[in-house]
Amino acid sequence: MKILSPLFVLFVLFSNSLMAEKGVAFVHGTSDNTDALNDYWTPAMVNSVVAGLPNSSNYVVINCEFNEYAWTSPAAGCLAEQITNFINNNNIDELKVITHSHGANVMRWILSNPTWDSRYPAIIATTSEVTAIAGSSLGTPLADAVVAGNVFEQLLGWILGYASDAVRMQQTSWMVYYNNNWLLGTSGRPSLPVSFKSIIGSDVESAFWDGDSYCAGYQYQVALEITQNWLDSCSDGFLNCSSQAGAGSVWFYDTSRTKGREPLSHQQSRRNCFNLDTILRNDL
Amino acid sequence: MITNKIIKSIIFSGLSFFMVAAHANDALLKSTELTSPQQALFSINNHRETVQFSRAMTDTDFSKKSQTQPVKTESQEYWFRVSGNDLKQGVTLDTSGVEALIRISPKSMHDPRLPVAKQSAPSTNLAIDLEQLEITTPSGKVTKGIEAMSFHANSKQLETTPFEKGTSAFKIDKAHATGRYQLKTSQSIPDKQEYLIYVLDKNSPYKLNMTLDNQQLFSGQNMSAKIELKKSGITTNLESVSGNIVSPGGKVYPINLTASKSGAFKFEEPLDMPFANRAGLWEMRVVSETQGGSSTIKRNSKLAFAFQPKTARINKKSKQASPSKAGLTNAVNISVSHAGRYEVTGVLYLVDRNGTAKSIAEARTAKWIEQGSDKVELLFQKSLLPALKKGQKFKVGNIGLNDQSRMSRLQ
Numbered sequence: 170m171k172i173l174s175p176l177f178v179l180f181v182l183f184s185n186s187l188m189a190e191k192g193v194a195f196v197h198g199t200s201d202n203t204d205a206l207n208d209y210w211t212p213a214m215v216n217s218v219v220a221g222l223p224n225s226s227n228y229v230v231i232n233c234e235f236n237e238y239a240w241t242s243p244a245a246g247c248l249a250e251q252i253t254n255f256i257n258n259n260n261i262d263e264l265k266v267i268t269h270s271h272g273a274n275v276m277r278w279i280l281s282n283p284t285w286d287s288r289y290p291a292i293i294a295t296t297s298e299v300t301a302i303a304g305s306s307l308g309t310p311l312a313d314a315v316v317a318g319n320v321f322e323q324l325l326g327w328i329l330g331y332a333s334d335a336v337r338m339q340q341t342s343w344m345v346y347y348n349n350n351w352l353l354g355t356s357g358r359p360s361l362p363v364s365f366k367s368i369i370g371s372d373v374e375s376a377f378w379d380g381d382s383y384c385a386g387y388q389y390q391v392a393l394e395i396t397q398n399w400l401d402s403c404s405d406g407f408l409n410c411s412s413q414a415g416a417g418s419v420w421f422y423d424t425s426r427t428k429g430r431e432p433l434s435h436q437q438s439r440r441n442c443f444n445l446d447t448i449l450r451n452d453l
Numbered sequence: 454m455i456t457n458k459i460i461k462s463i464i465f466s467g468l469s470f471f472m473v474a475a476h477a478n479d480a481l482l483k484s485t486e487l488t489s490p491q492q493a494l495f496s497i498n499n500h501r502e503t504v505q506f507s508r509a510m511t512d513t514d515f516s517k518k519s520q521t522q523p524v525k526t527e528s529q530e531y532w533f534r535v536s537g538n539d540l541k542q543g544v545t546l547d548t549s550g551v552e553a554l555i556r557i558s559p560k561s562m563h564d565p566r567l568p569v570a571k572q573s574a575p576s577t578n579l580a581i582d583l584e585q586l587e588i589t590t591p592s593g594k595v596t597k598g599i600e601a602m603s604f605h606a607n608s609k610q611l612e613t614t615p616f617e618k619g620t621s622a623f624k625i626d627k628a629h630a631t632g633r634y635q636l637k638t639s640q641s642i643p644d645k646q647e648y649l650i651y652v653l654d655k656n657s658p659y660k661l662n663m664t665l666d667n668q669q670l671f672s673g674q675n676m677s678a679k680i681e682l683k684k685s686g687i688t689t690n691l692e693s694v695s696g697n698i699v700s701p702g703g704k705v706y707p708i709n710l711t712a713s714k715s716g717a718f719k720f721e722e723p724l725d726m727p728f729a730n731r732a733g734l735w736e737m738r739v740v741s742e743t744q745g746g747s748s749t750i751k752r753n754s755k756l757a758f759a760f761q762p763k764t765a766r767i768n769k770k771s772k773q774a775s776p777s778k779a780g781l782t783n784a785v786n787i788s789v790s791h792a793g794r795y796e797v798t799g800v801l802y803l804v805d806r807n808g809t810a811k812s813i814a815e816a817r818t819a820k821w822i823e824q825g826s827d828k829v830e831l832l833f834q835k836s837l838l839p840a841l842k843k844g845q846k847f848k849v850g851n852i853g854l855n856d857q858s859r860m861s862r863l864q
Contacts, residue, residue, distance in 0.1 A: 238732060238733065240497070240498075240732075240860070241497070241732075282857075283504070283506035283817060284504040284505070284506050284796050284817045284818060284819035284857075285498060285500070285504075285796075285819065285857055286500055286504070287500065287502040287504050289504070289506075290504065290506050293506075311615065312615070313755075314530075314556075314616075314651065314653070315615045315616055315617075317530075317532050317649075317651060317753070317755075318532045318534065318558075318560070318649040318651065319703070332615070334733065336615060337733065340757065341526070342524055342526055342668075342755070342756045342757040343734055343757045345524050345668065345757075346524070346668050346669070346734060346757055346758065346759060349522050349668070350669065350759070350862050351860070351862075359510060359815070360510075362508050388610070388612075388613060389613050391606075391610055392606075392610060392611060392612070392613045392614045393614075395604075395606045395610065395611060395614065395622060396614050396615075398554050398604075398622075398624070398653070398655075399554075399653065
């Protein structure tokens with residue numbers, strides 16, 4: 170036994186190094202984050218999803234500056250850095266990436282431009298699938314409305330009423346350009362190098378008497394119901410369904426899988442509302 | 454010399470096959486001269502490592518959806534700025550559809566006495582209180598507060614939206630006619646404070662359509678734009694259109710749009726603005742006005758495009774394709790006017806005996822290149838290459854060139 174024990178330890182270590190290590194990365198949307206676990210996703214959502222992993226500690230919640238253009242160092246560069254560290258530190262060889270909103274565009278930037286940065290090819294090789302929840306793949310008319318009316322101030326040399334670069338990028342005609350020239354996976358373009366499937370949020374409910382309107386915060390539901398005025402009837406309050414379905418393949422529309430066939434607003438689709446967390450957990 | 458032949462017979466992995474290195478698209482090679490090396494350009498990607506990538510690519514349609522792709526938009530909205538004093542005196546707005554959505558946002562103001570960092574952002578204190586608004590309808594009825602609104606949201610309710618702080622919004626009740634309205638506030642707001650009034654006339658039959666023939670332009674290349682007003686899908690005469698081109702940094706270049714016999718307005722001129730000093734797209738923005746019954750049909754519209762320097766081109770001589778231990782390599786020679794990170798892309802086709810080509814893989818290589826000429830080598834990894842059957846051959850084609858430092862799609 171004394172002789173076997175070290176060999177056994179070596180065997181276990183060797184076996185572990187050969188076993189596939191599955192991991193999950195949660196990629197937030199348009200915002201600068203230092204604590205996306207608490208501020209963006211919530212631990213309740215993340216912990217519920219990662220319970221489906223063989224090793225539930227194999228996950229990373231990304232914290233980057235996604236108010237910048239997708240290709241910049243604080244955005245895609247930061248995402249690449251954090252994913253690379255996660256892969257290396259945990260010997261991950263099968264990575265599932267779950268994105269929300271504009272996070273899909275930043276991830277798609279990496280997948281579409283493998284030679285931009287020497288870290289990208291290894292990320293692509295390790296990523297088995299991207300699940301894009303409410304991805305802003307075709308941009309949003311809301312971004313056009315937000316940026317409208319900005320004026321250039323000659324004395325300042327800058328734009329007044331300036332929205333973030335990420336919001337500018339998500340204007341619809343901007344995304345037409347980026348999709349046609351720098352991003353893959355939209356209609357008529359070459360496919361992405363990994364599976365990219367979308368979850369679509371199709372409506373916002375904000376009836377004060379309906380308890381479902383309170384999941385993820387009632388005030389957000391009210392605000393998103395207002396912003397829905399800029400959008401199609403099929404929208405999550407921030408994005409049209411067509412944009413969410415604009416890249417890769419559609420996995421499902423919210424009401425086809427959620428508990429009580431509830432729609433997922435743009436706020437609710439990053440929280441554990443209506444069994445979304447369970448659906449994601451079971452997909453790991 | 455065998456090396457000068459386009460078609461070469463080679464031995465690779467014990468199999469005999471033909472391989473063709475296709476010419477880069479000759480039409481693309483005829484594009485404009487390179488940007489003068491003396492011209493200072495920004496660089497957003499300064500990575501120095503050479504990165505090669507290849508993957509299986511089975512898309513049957515690998516046609517590049519870029520370069521000459523037209524882009525269109527249709528607008529049912531317009532916006533304008535007014536001062537706090539204007540709002541207190543009363544401002545007019547026109548609608549041509551029921552339930553128009555009105556958004557009022559206080560805007561940032563430039564104080565010349567303060568540095569950029571200390572310029573104030575709009576605040577909720579400057580929000581327009583809808584309860585203190587007086588709306589005069591086209592029929593002359595004066596309504597108070599939210600009486601004429603079918604829907605309204607104050608700045609607190611809009612706090613979590615991406616709109617500027619202090620934004621409030623409402624919809625005109627459909628019981629009221631379309632036409633000219635007046636908005637007036639009894640609120641105490643600074644006279645000089647600027648507000649943006651944004652009208653989304655979603656149920657209007659009028660749409661301003663704007664089309665750019667090409668969303669990607671080099672200096673000296675013609676920009677072709679068409680602006681037309683449609684009423685229920687039928688082109689109607691546009692009375693006036695003004696426009697400008699706005700750089701990624703916000704510099705404004707006025708343009709002249711000309712009326713055509715069809716009632717549309719057009720812009721067709723070569724672009725010669727100085728290149729921007731930051732990343733991002735340029736925009737063409739237009740404002741139109743046309744009389745339509747009891748009101749004026751106002752529309753704003755904008756479309757983005759890339760205006761980019763021509764910093765590199767593929768040289769015609771780069772027509773080599775050869776096997777290597779790692780797979781199949783294809784060297785592409787390029788000339789470069791500005792140091793930067795350049796990417797060459799290519800597609801590997803399997804061509805059958807009938808000449809039918811099917812894409813099987815793509816390869817990309819990016820490297821840092823100083824001003825002058827250099828070679829970029831594409832590598833299609835061995836694992837991507839199927840064993841050739843009799844009469845089959847490989848062909849490398851659809852060669853592309855990108856400047857990753859300036860984010861320019863060059864060829």
